[in-house]
Amino acid sequence: MRFKEKWTSRGLQEREIIKFRWMMLTPGILVLLSINLLPIADTILTSLNDFYLPRPKEEHFVGLSNYINLFKDQRFLESLWRTIQFMLIVVTTEVIVGFSIAIFLTSKLETTQILRGLFLMPIILTPIATAFMWRIMFSPTLGILNFILELLNLPPQEWIYSAEQALPSVALVVAWCKTPFMIMVFYTGLLSISDDVIDAAMIDGASAWQQLWRIKLPLIRPVFFVAILFQMVDTCKEFDLTFILTRGGPGSATETLSVFTYLHSFGFLRMGYGSAAAVIMSLFITLMAYFLIRFGGINLEN
Numbered sequence: 001m002r003f004k005e006k007w008t009s010r011g012l013q014e015r016e017i018i019k020f021r022w023m024m025l026t027p028g029i030l031v032l033l034s035i036n037l038l039p040i041a042d043t044i045l046t047s048l049n050d051f052y053l054p055r056p057k058e059e060h061f062v063g064l065s066n067y068i069n070l071f072k073d074q075r076f077l078e079s080l081w082r083t084i085q086f087m088l089i090v091v092t093t094e095v096i097v098g099f100s101i102a103i104f105l106t107s108k109l110e111t112t113q114i115l116r117g118l119f120l121m122p123i124i125l126t127p128i129a130t131a132f133m134w135r136i137m138f139s140p141t142l143g144i145l146n147f148i149l150e151l152l153n154l155p156p157q158e159w160i161y162s163a164e165q166a167l168p169s170v171a172l173v174v175a176w177c178k179t180p181f182m183i184m185v186f187y188t189g190l191l192s193i194s195d196d197v198i199d200a201a202m203i204d205g206a207s208a209w210q211q212l213w214r215i216k217l218p219l220i221r222p223v224f225f226v227a228i229l230f231q232m233v234d235t236c237k238e239f240d241l242t243f244i245l246t247r248g249g250p251g252s253a254t255e256t257l258s259v260f261t262y263l264h265s266f267g268f269l270r271m272g273y274g275s276a277a278a279v280i281m282s283l284f285i286t287l288m289a290y291f292l293i294r295f296g297g298i299n300l301e302n
Contacts (some may be wrong), residue, residue, distance in 0.1 A: 019212055048063060049067055052269060052270060066275075075252060079259070081258055082254070086171055086174075087232055089168060105119070132244070160246050174242075189223035197219070198211060208282075236288070247259075
């Protein structure tokens with residue numbers, strides 16, 4: 001009888017705790033639902049309509065027509081391919097430069113203490129300040145980049161003002177801004193490796209190159225792929241720097257999916273068409289993240 005009363009009181013206590021937890025969580029959940037799920041649902045519903053903003057009363061349901069027309073739109077397909085190119089350039093640059101600097105910062109040199117702060121400077125600047133600074137540097141006549149090329153007896157470049165060079169130039173700016181994040185992730189991952197492991201490898205005669213490829217990289221592999229995942233998603237969504245630097249130009253040379261979506265939604269005011277592009281962009285990012293998690297061996301639970 002005592003056991004039954006004790007079990008009953010414990011059950012009541014647990015139910016009260018669960019009730020209290022839900023009371024505390026409910027306001028936050030409602031805010032998250034209103035901020036995230038409602039706009040997503042509205043975007044999906046709008047993508048199924050023919051909605052031209054200057055004529056809101058003429059909005060009508062068209063089903064999947066916007067999606068079908070998007071995949072028939074050569075400009076959209078080019079922006080999709082351009083987004084993949086842009087992502088590969090940016091992420092590859094960030095990984096190579098970020099990991100190289102992280103390796104350098106783990107050395108015992110005295111200068112690393114000073115350089116550590118300098119390497120993190122780009123992440124502090126606001127995107128609009130960064131974009132205008134690089135626009136001045138990219139100037140064919142007054143920019144410092146062409147001035148340096150002239151000192152090296154190299155021909156001047158047109159940078160963001162050339163259809164061929166615009167996308168790599170914008171990718172350079174984005175990589176410059178985002179690489180500090182990769183430096184911090186790789187640096188903390190390398191610091192987490194126990195010194196005993198490195199000392200054991202040195203005793204066994206492993207060179208610095210062998211330590212890097214056979215010990216350090218395998219040990220920080222989960223961190224490595226998670227950092228790549230974050231940066232791939234972030235790069236696919238990149239809009240502000242691209243739009244401030246080039247507005248998608250010259251022509252459509254830097255028109256990625258995010259710029260394409262913005263132009264059709266708020267430039268041409270075709271809200272249904274732009275919403276469909278936004279949905280496809282979200283699905284593209286989700287699928288890309290899924291395959292990286294699936295085949296990159298990322299265990300998010302750990």
